[in-house]
Amino acid sequence: MKYRVLFRVDSGKHIGLGHLIRCLSIAKALDPSRFEVTFACRKHVESNYSFFFTNTPFSLIELSSSSINASIGSLAYNSWLGVSELEDFEETFLRLENFEQKFDFIVIDHYALGLKWEQKAINFTKKLIAIDDLGNRKHVAHCVIDPNFGSFEDKFKGSVEDYTKLYLGAKYSILKEGFSLVREKSVNSNLEKKLEKVLINLGGSGDLSRLEILIDSLKRTRFKGHFVVLVNNKKFVDNRNRFEKDERFSFVDFIDDMVPFLSEFDLVIGAAGGSFWERGCLGVPSVLLKVAENQNVVTDSLKNRFPELVFDNINQMCSEIGKVISSFKNIEYKQKVVRSISSLVTGLGLANIVTEVFSQEVFRLREAKVEDALVVYGWQSFPGMRKYFRNPEIPKLEEHLSWFKDSVEKIEKRSVFIFETTYGLPLGVVRYDIENSNVAEVSILINPFFHRNSLGARALIALANQQKKMSFKAYVESENVASKKAFLRAGYTQIGERSFYLGSRE
Incomplete structure (x- = not known):
């Protein structure tokens, strides 16, 4: 049975297209074989939303028209609906088929929908998600996403419940x-x-x-x-x-x-x-x-x-x-x-949201191929990337290509993996060398264009889940704070100034 998802979002002359576009981006990132998506949108002047649902698998519920005819920035947010929150909620759910059956997810992205709408909606879903980049209203939602750069928890202090999980900052920027x-x-x-x-x-x-x-x-x-x-x-x-x-x-x-x-x-x-x-x-x-x-x-x-x-x-x-x-x-x-x-935004926010909020895995490890060598060399050659390497000097291209080919094809006790998204974006390389029985030394390098997304920890966790019989150790320079955090987040124990260890999971 598919997960049922409802998006409540509008566009219009006084709203713009941004809210609709980012909700569509989330919906399109969800696996259609696992998720059944419905949008509920109100008809506003120049709403233009119907076009965006052409050739999509999504259902569209059109709510009654409003008479608002104003430009962006000319109306208070609570006037954006044209009706009250409760009227909007009642119309939304009256137009839905099988609304008695709970949605698995309800997503609200609307400056005029707040506490009153959420207090009703939370009874009809297993997970209520509010997208709020203003932080100017209260929420009872299970999750609040604020994708703006520099967002912090104090912005929502006193306006969310103790159980509300916050997803804040450019790490969750919603780009397709x-x-x-x-x-x-x-x-x-x-x-x-x-x-x-x-x-x-x-x-x-x-x-x-x-x-x-x-x-x-x-x-x-x-x-x-x-x-x-x-x-x-x-x-x-x-x-x-x-x-x-x-x-x-x-x-x-x-x-x-x-x-x-x-x-x-x-x-x-x-x-x-x-x-x-x-x-x-x-x-x-x-x-x-x-x-x-x-x-x-x-x-x-x-x-x-x-x-x-x-x-x-x-x-x-x-x-x-x-x-x-x-x-x-x-x-x-x-x-x-x-x-x-x-440096403000890397473009992985959508993958982070789909993974963390909707529990759809977007990241994976695959065995490295010889043709991955040039990509990895580009990362190694990026300014400052080898600062904490045992050998900080950038190797010559010919040396790297030879080393990488041997690592992938010839060295039996070495395994090399590419960490990537399910849509084929390479994000890092993970290598381990078996030293004795089931103990191996692991090293990791993350694509410098995608730092600050907790990718190091994700890659290490993926390796640990894939190789459960193996115990891993790692050496991290004491000044390399980012790598130390990644190993600790991945479940490793620091056993010395530079040493980290993860035991077998079986």
């Missing part, structure tokens, strides 16, 4: 799997590329006048590259001919897959919504315009590092945009921005 797959290549590319192609994207919905003002300002800049404007507003699309007279501009109405599309650009001028995390994952620099109060977390993340790239209103942005674009012609400045923003 494709972003992590191209992250390493994209970040490296953006460190080298010159500024030639700029994307303008002010979000899924909003004030059309902002976009027109921005384009008029960009037309007056001396930038000789190419501006691409992403816009889904039909009124603007129908009247865009007045902007197309400038050959530097082209317009795109809709993008089906943002991953390869974003990778084409050297800079994005955009709203400070969830798409900032997508750009950060790929190392694409951003100039941000704040269009709503809930974007403070995003703008603060960048403002603390590069205040010159964050603007509170369109007029302020337009007065400085020419100078800002020119600053990215300096490759050293661009590289500084790329390194900084790409």
